[in-house]
Amino acid sequence: xxxxxxxxxxxxxxxxxxFPWREPFPRDxxxxxxxxxxxxxxxxxxxxxxxxxFLAAFPTLEALAAAPQEEVVxxxxxxxxxxxxxxxxxxxxxxxxxxxWPPPGELQSLEGLGSYxxxxxxxxxxxxxxxxxxxxxxxxxxxxxxxxAPLRAASLRRDAAALGRALYLEAGTPEVFEALMDLGAQVxxxxxxxxxxxxxxxxxxxxxxxxxxxxxxxxxxxxxTSLLWVAVWIRSRSGAVLLQRRPPGELLAGLWLPPLRxxxxxxxxxxxxxxxxARSLGFAGSLQALPAVRHSITYRRLxxxxxxxxxxxxxxxxxxxxxxxECPDTPGVPTSSLLSKLAAAAGQGASGGPPATTTPGDPx
Ligand code: SF4
Numbered sequence: 001x002x003x004x005x006x007x008x009x010x011x012x013x014x015x016x017x018x019f020p021w022r023e024p025f026p027r028d029x030x031x032x033x034x035x036x037x038x039x040x041x042x043x044x045x046x047x048x049x050x051x052x053x054f055l056a057a058f059p060t061l062e063a064l065a066a067a068p069q070e071e072v073v074x075x076x077x078x079x080x081x082x083x084x085x086x087x088x089x090x091x092x093x094x095x096x097x098x099x100x101w102p103p104p105g106e107l108q109s110l111e112g113l114g115s116y117x118x119x120x121x122x123x124x125x126x127x128x129x130x131x132x133x134x135x136x137x138x139x140x141x142x143x144x145x146x147x148x149a150p151l152r153a154a155s156l157r158r159d160a161a162a163l164g165r166a167l168y169l170e171a172g173t174p175e176v177f178e179a180l181m182d183l184g185a186q187v188x189x190x191x192x193x194x195x196x197x198x199x200x201x202x203x204x205x206x207x208x209x210x211x212x213x214x215x216x217x218x219x220x221x222x223x224x225t226s227l228l229w230v231a232v233w234i235r236s237r238s239g240a241v242l243l244q245r246r247p248p249g250e251l252l253a254g255l256w257l258p259p260l261r262x263x264x265x266x267x268x269x270x271x272x273x274x275x276x277x278a279r280s281l282g283f284a285g286s287l288q289a290l291p292a293v294r295h296s297i298t299y300r301r302l303x304x305x306x307x308x309x310x311x312x313x314x315x316x317x318x319x320x321x322x323x324x325x326e327c328p329d330t331p332g333v334p335t336s337s338l339l340s341k342l343a344a345a346a347g348q349g350a351s352g353g354p355p356a357t358t359t360p361g362d363p364x
Pocket of ligand 1: 140143144187188189193194195196198199200201204205206207212
């Protein structure tokens with residue numbers, strides 16, 4: 001073995017960080033699962049002491065599965081992301097119920113195991129040859145290949161997997177995957193890669209191009225779009241507000257908000273649009289402009305001008321399934337934070353309002 005895998009392993013054996021989960025291959029799958037779950041979202045150096053304390057408390061899969069969930073979560077205290085602890089607990093219970101580990105190719109079907117963790121378990125414990133594709137491996141592959149696709153692109157994942165497989169084939173050990181992870185953490189870092197110290201620089205196209213940090217490429221960001229909408233704030237005598245369910249295919253689809261309408265050119269007068277919207281709902285009367293509200297939805301920047309109906313709200317003309325009265329502080333339907341912004345503009349912020357009512361047609 002004299003290719004890039006050999007150079008990588010030689011570097012790794014000299015520079016590897018001594019973590020407690022780095023046991024000889026094939027590794028114990030339970031201990032590996034615990035390590036991999038803890039390593040999600042948390043730096044390896046921080047995980048090490050937690051990992052040892054956790055295994056002292058739950059030395060086997062059976063011990064973990066038998067423990068109450070709160071006890072398992074408590075042992076993640078300080079690591080954050082407690083959902084990981086619950087999923088780990090659920091996975092161990094599932095494994096116990098089904099009588100052991102599934103074949104390596106079916107690991108991903110286990111609840112709570114993503115493609116990375118499944119590949120890591122398969123490679124480190126069951127002789128699998130598929131590389132676990134983490135951010136480090138994808139970044140290294142993007143640079144080695146001077147890949148023009150951004151980090152999340154399917155084409156980069158496919159080519160990174162092929163590269164990992166080729167290195168594994170040359171090395172004959174999953175240690176090569178761990179070496180790539182350490183190379184990404186120590187040498188081929190996201191910022192300021194230490195190319196002169198890199199065992200793979202001889203076969204790295206980004207290094208040869210003299211621009212390692214140009215890879216992985218950054219996807220073009222979508223231009224920001226500004227939108228102007230009006231909202232009609234119709235309040236009942238008891239303080240409930242008329243909400244409508246946003247129609248499918250529209251922005252904020254399925255969420256319950258006050259009646260909204262875009263102000264499209266050439267209609268330049270928000271007040272006229274709001275008046276027409278109120279009239280279409282069966283409400284007449286004067287409208288009072290309230291302070292405009294800003295709301296962002298991905299690349300869209302919404303400015304919503306709310307108009308309050310001045311008079312006491314009359315009866316809603318039409319009973320509709322997509323329309324109901326709700327207290328804006330505690331709506332009993334799915335909504336967006338835009339509702340609380342509009343409530344604040346209308347002076348009906350989270351100060352505790354009257355009880356909600358949910359009669360679809362008539363105001364309470
Ligand atoms: Fe990364 Fe530089 Fe090594 Fe290429 S030569 S893999 S860019 S550290």
